[in-house]
Amino acid sequence: MKGTLLIAGTIYILLLVAFTMLTKTKEKDSKSYFLAGANLGSILGLFTFAATLFSTFTLLGMPEFFRTHGVGAWIFLAVSDLVMVFILLWIGYHLRKKTRGQAYLGMAGFMEKCYESRLAGIVAFLGAFIFLIPYVAIQIRGVATFLQGASENGLPLWVYAVGMVVIMLIYSEIGGLKAIIYSDTLQGILLLIIIWMIGISCLNKLGGLTSTFEQINAQNEALLSIPGPKGLLNFQFLFGSMVAICMIPFTQPQVSTRLIIMKNERSLFRTAIGLGTFAILVILPTLFIGMYGAIKYADASIPEFQAQSLIHDQAGYLGAFMIIGLVAAAISTADSQIFALGGETRSLLKGEDKSMVKIARIGIFIFAGLALIFALKTSDQLVLLARSSFMGTALLAPMIFTGIFYERANRIITLPWLTLGAIIIFILTELDVTPKTFLAVRADLILLGVLGLYALISVMSDKRRA
Amino acid sequence: MNSSKLWTLCRIVVFIMVILIFSPLVIPVGKADPFLLGMPYTLWMGFLVSLILLALTIIGSFVHPGRDE
Incomplete structure (x- = not known):
């Protein structure tokens, strides 16, 4: 596994460097740096939306959520995402129409204009800041904990966390949103391929779909319906989650920025269809992994289950790819969120553009630092923390x-x-x-x-x- | 039927779907039967609902009045 990890990891880093060099510009004005020129096509749009939305929370959190709470987790995330995609089509169009002809730089600045009130802008910024920092932190912590558990080199958690933040800051600071979008495309494709390889492997180990649910039925029947063994997935939880998830394209700036910078309505609509398909495809294998965990590691701790099912039970090369995939997933979401907070800061600043961009870039460093501190202090309940973030911004x-x-x-x-x-x-x-x-x-x-x-x-x- | 009416129809159907999702038709409490292709009821019903919502998004994207803007 170590050899594969070294080769795949090197290729991954080299590709990130290539994208950064490709998108590096000397002139850093707000439109090119924070909005990537505002001319995003449907293919890049799909992958950058997908990589931003589906993250460690999906790759690590959802298998665990399926393992603990059962099949109702599909309604919690997949069905909610599909409703969100339709709303993206519906309300996204109106948001784009309203911002057309305006110098949109971020939701905070846009709210300030709509309400002709500084307070409205500050509230929009605060809401995003307060609830996105913990969300970024759980991405970083989730993968850092996983890497620590999966490797046996005894390195402390903070080493992995700092490593990820540094990689993320380097390419987003140099290349801006364009570098993030290109790397998102790579990371989105990686994420999908790897999660399917692991998902199919888990399903095969259990003898197929029918055999899997027969075993679950015999072992813990409550996993096969709502509200699940712990009673969490009741009407209020599922309904509240759906509402919160449906609001994400408008209340979380890393997504609303992407919505605004789409080339035209057709591109947005194609992206929405692609995103719906991606949601089904990326969540389905996490169900297989979760059911595998429910059968094989019913009483294991979260890190134990993740390390065993995703790495140690898989062929060496698969485990190596999974590690790369997880790092990619965490980085692709966290960088977008941190960068979006920089964009929100810029949208509230008034003054000469170049100086304001500089201030916002310093802000990105500060936000990353705060997320890092939070990552080292937060808990391992990825999905529930993510849900709090969704609900807070909602x-x-x-x-x-x-x-x-x-x-x-x-x-x-x-x-x-x-x-x-x-x-x-x-x-x-x-x-x-x-x-x-x-x-x-x-x-x-x-x-x-x-x-x-x-x-x-x-x-x-x-x-x-x- | 013109595209504007079809778009309204899409939105109404999605609204009805959301009501159905939270009804015992899709998420009956503590009920795993009937199984389909080995999957428990809530899961295969969840898949079905997801596919219908995706189909509505596809249709919606074609009949949306602002498609060519």
């Missing part, structure tokens, strides 16, 4: 949608304040300071519902006044 949705759909959003200046309040309450809930449920309803659903209702009533009453 709280921005009523404010963003009002900005997109209502021409006179500037008259509803209370909405950004209310959104800020909801974000604070949500954080308190996550920290167990305030209760997670109220009258048996999840607090995150209540917050989102109140914000949505308030936005709707505000728009209707403003229309009536006008």
Whole structure:
């Protein structure tokens, strides 16, 4: 395995270097650096969307989620992603229409314009910052923990984490979004091929699909339906997750930026179809790996299950490819998120473009540093932490949608304040300071519902006044 | 039927699908039967729903009124 890992790893690094050199430009203005020239075709669009969305959370988190909570995890992620793709087509078109002719640099700047309020921009930035940093951190930690568990060289966790952040910073700082998009294409293809190789291998080891579920049925029947053995996948969890996931293209800047920079509507629509197909293809093998884990490693710890099923139980070359795939998955998502936070910073800054780009680039280093610190402190519950990140950013949705759909959003200046309040309450809930449920309803659903209702009533009453 | 009406129809069908996803038709609590091709009910129903949603996205992309903008 070591030989394969060395060769494949070298090829991977060389390709990243090649993409960085190819996309390196001396002139770094906001449009070329943060928006890659805003002329993205459907093929590159598909892979950069896919590599940004499907990450360590999918590769490491989803097999574990299937192993622990059973087949209902398909509804949690795959079905939610398919609804998200349709919404990308629907609301993505309106977002592009609204930003057409504007110098869009980030959602924060766009919100500032829509509401004619600095606060709206700051709330959009804060929401992205607070909930994306932990998300970036779990990518880094997930893979660092995995690498530590899979290798037997005794290196501490932080060495792997720092290594990934340094690679990511080098190519994104030099080549900007264009370098990230090219590397995403490589990483998206790698991710898909490798996860299928491992998935098929696991399925074969269990004797095929029918045999797999017969064994699960005999061992732990609760895995075959919702809410799963631990009762997590109930209506509220699944519904809340779907709502949060559907909001990602608009509330998470690394995705909304890609939506804006598509060449035209046709490219966006083709990308949406490709993304839906990619979602099914990338999540399906994680089901096989998860079921394999449920049978073979039902009582193992998370790192033990991951190291055994993804590396040690596989042929040497497969284990090596898996390590490369995981590093690629983590880097491709984390770099996009950190870079998007840089873009959001730029969209809020006013002044001479070159100087503002420089400040935003320094911001990228700071965000990466914060994510690294968080990665070393956070827990191993990848999927649940990712869901908190999705839900946290989803709280921005009523404010963003009002900005997109209502021409006179500037008259509803209370909405950004209310959104800020909801974000604070949500954080308190996550920290167990305030209760997670109220009258048996999840607090995150209540917050989102109140914000949505308030936005709707505000728009209707403003229309009536006008 | 013109493309605008077809697009509206697509959105309505997706809305109905979302309601059905959270009904016992797709996610019955604690029920694994009937199996199809060896897969438990919620899983194969989940696959079916995913494919229908993908088909609606494909149709939607062709009938979307802003396709040529």
